[in-house]
Amino acid sequence: MIEIKDKSKCSGCHSCMNMCPKNCIEMKVDEEGFWYPEVDKEKCIKCGICKKSCPILNDMSIQNNPKAYACYNKNEEIRKESSSGGIFTLLASYIIDNDGIVFGAAFNQNFEVEHIEVTNEQDLNKLRGSKYVQSKLGNTYLKIKNYLNQGKLVYFSGTPCQIDGLLCFLNKKYDNLICQDIVCHGVPSPKVWKHYLKQFSLEKNANILFRDKSTGWDSYSFTIKQKNKFTQLSSNNEYMKVFLKDLCLRPSCYNCHSKSLHQNSDITLADFWGIKEVCPEMYDNKGTSLVFINSKKGEQLFNKIIKDIKYQEVDINEAIKYNPSFFKSANIPEKRENYMNNIFNNQFDKYSKKYTKLSIWLYLKIFMHKIFNKNIISYMLIICPSLTPSLQI
Numbered sequence: 566m567i568e569i570k571d572k573s574k575c576s577g578c579h580s581c582m583n584m585c586p587k588n589c590i591e592m593k594v595d596e597e598g599f600w601y602p603e604v605d606k607e608k609c610i611k612c613g614i615c616k617k618s619c620p621i622l623n624d625m626s627i628q629n630n631p632k633a634y635a636c637y638n639k640n641e642e643i644r645k646e647s648s649s650g651g652i653f654t655l656l657a658s659y660i661i662d663n664d665g666i667v668f669g670a671a672f673n674q675n676f677e678v679e680h681i682e683v684t685n686e687q688d689l690n691k692l693r694g695s696k697y698v699q700s701k702l703g704n705t706y707l708k709i710k711n712y713l714n715q716g717k718l719v720y721f722s723g724t725p726c727q728i729d730g731l732l733c734f735l736n737k738k739y740d741n742l743i744c745q746d747i748v749c750h751g752v753p754s755p756k757v758w759k760h761y762l763k764q765f766s767l768e769k770n771a772n773i774l775f776r777d778k779s780t781g782w783d784s785y786s787f788t789i790k791q792k793n794k795f796t797q798l799s800s801n802n803e804y805m806k807v808f809l810k811d812l813c814l815r816p817s818c819y820n821c822h823s824k825s826l827h828q829n830s831d832i833t834l835a836d837f838w839g840i841k842e843v844c845p846e847m848y849d850n851k852g853t854s855l856v857f858i859n860s861k862k863g864e865q866l867f868n869k870i871i872k873d874i875k876y877q878e879v880d881i882n883e884a885i886k887y888n889p890s891f892f893k894s895a896n897i898p899e900k901r902e903n904y905m906n907n908i909f910n911n912q913f914d915k916y917s918k919k920y921t922k923l924s925i926w927l928y929l930k931i932f933m934h935k936i937f938n939k940n941i942i943s944y945m946l947i948i949c950p951s952l953t954p955s956l957q958i
Contacts, residue, residue, distance in 0.1 A: 567615040569601050574621050575817040577601060577699065577821070578655060582903025583706040586610075592701075597905050598756020599699065599815050615817035618736070620729035621822055629827050632864075633881040634856045635837050635847040636874050648695040648776040648785075649836045650854030655870040656745065656832065657689055659722055665718030667692065668709060670700040672773060675754060676762060679721070680705045692722065695775045697808050699752035699815060702727065706734045713739045728830045743866055746828060748835035748855070748888055751818035751895045753808050754905070761804045761913045775805070782836075782852040793877035802915045806921040812897040812904045821894040826885070831863030832856065839887020844879050853868045855884055 566580050567590070577600040582590045589608035592600040602615070616622050638644045639775035647654065657667045667683045679701040683689055700723070709731065712719050718741045719729060725746045732744070768791045768898040777788035782799060787805055788796040807813055812816030823829075837855035840848045847853050857874075860863050885891045898904075904920050 566606070566609050566611055566613070567603050567619060568604070570955075572599075572601065573646035575601055576621065576726035576730065576817045576821075577815065578620060579704075580616035580618045580620065580706060580734040583704055584614055584734055586612065586614060588891040590615060594756070597813075598754040598759070600701065613845055618730075619732045620726065620733040622746055623733055625733065625823070625829055626825065627727045627827050627829055628860055631826065631828070631833075631881060633860045633879050633884040634858070634867075634876050635840060635844045635856045635879050635884075636856050636876040637847070637852060639873055639875060641851075644852055645778060646690070647693055647852060648778075649782070649834075649852040650716055650874075652834055652854045652856055652870075652874065653722065653745070653854065654689055654693055655873055656743075656866060657683070657692065657722070658686055659866065659869050660718055660743065660896065661686055661689070663718055665720060667720045667722070668705060669722040670696050672696070674769065676767060676771070676773065677701065679703065679758070682708065686832075695803070696756040697753055697775050698755050700727075701755070702730075706731050709742070713742055716741060718787060719743070720745065722746075725828060725830070726817070726821070728828075729823050732829055740862075743832070743862060744830040745832040745834060745863075746830040747825075748833060748891045749818075749821075750809070750890045751811060751814035751821075752841075753813045753822075754815070757807070757813040757905075757908060758804070760909055764913060765795065766793075768792060775799075778852060781850045783850055803917040803921060807904075807917050810921055811898055812901050812917075812920055813908075814895055818895055819897045824892050824894060826881075826892060828857065828859050831860040832858060834865065835891065836889055837884070839884075842887065843883045844877055847875070847877055851953040855888065866879075896907055 569575050579592055581602050582592050587608050587610055589605040590602050593600055593603045636650050636652050638655055640651065642653035643654050660667050660802060661684060668680055668681070670678050671681045671691040673679055678698040680703070681691065709719055720743045722745045728744045728746045729750060734883045770791065772790040774788040774790065777786040777796060780786045784798060786796050786798050787802040835855040837853040840853045858867055900920055908916060
């Protein structure tokens with residue numbers, strides 16, 4: 566029987582819930598808004614299957630030889646609507662064109678983030694773009710297993726821990742499964758996200774963009790598109806600042822078990838921060854993706870879309886040098902506990918500003934960046950990667 570004694574060792578992947586043969590595990594929300602498994606001890610038969618499906622309790626490490634590419638979609642419209650280079654849409658479209666199913670994170674009618682399945686290209690826009698909230702998986706793994714056993718081609722997009730959860734749940738290799746993860750900074754609390762949204766009167770057809778590139782890829786904005794449009798540079802938006810300062814991340818994100826150069830996914834997608842240093846000819850401030858090909862299946866799929874992208878292979882060590890979230894967990898802020906204990910009883914923006922003020926040192930670095938027109942941010946990521954959350958602005 567699975568029992569959570571240390572919350573930092575549970576990623577909330579839902580694998581144990583999906584695996585339980587007696588349906589006696591329920592994912593319940595704690596006081597911070599994160600999901601954790603709770604076992605109905607009266608129904609539990611103590612079979613231990615839940616433990617076998619846990620990616621934290623089982624060794625998920627592999628050895629592979631990933632390749633890295635700088636890429637972007639030749640379709641400027643799709644690229645504009647995407648967080649970085651618009652590569653996800655091409656990969657997912659190929660799966661759908663071949664009668665497959667794509668699973669990814671989307672907003673529901675209450676603007677909560679959950680995993681859904683998509684079988685037509687018109688609905689891919691629901692999955693496109695970053696969503697900086699932990700997604701609810703529900704019975705997604707069970708649905709995927711059912712489709713796989715039917716011989717359907719399945720593409721699953723999620724965080725590295727969600728990929729590990731799915732693969733541990735399946736406990737079997739499927740040639741018709743493609744897993745794609747992201748370079749994950751960490752997942753914020755859905756409860757904090759809901760609390761932030763209280764200040765807005767959201768319409769049913771509102772479109773929320775965490776990465777609106779109308780102000781540029783380097784200086785993206787947080788935008789809510791509706792009758793009364795709200796837009797704000799991410800560097801000024803309190804939710805984005807709280808997220809990037811690691812104040813509301815899941816406890817397991819501070820000691821992530823899924824960060825490695827050797828990912829279990831077939832493909833990893835990320836923003837290519839540091840592109841101006843590594844591959845300046847691929848930079849135009851419209852968004853460039855960093856793509857890691859981790860497996861033969863990933864390479865085969867990548868080759869299917871190669872005619873629709875501009876790409877260049879890059880040195881993998883240079884690529885990850887400017888993307889410390891690829892291999893480094895977020896640091897726990899000293900004030901995190903106090904912030905999470907009190908945020909729900911206070912006005913979001915007003916309270917959060919106390920915790921997100923830039924230090925004089927950070928002001929100085931940003932000032933130097935503007936004055937000398939050099940990529941000081943990328944430089945600082947090399948010499949002090951722990952500053953990443955504050956510097957990705």
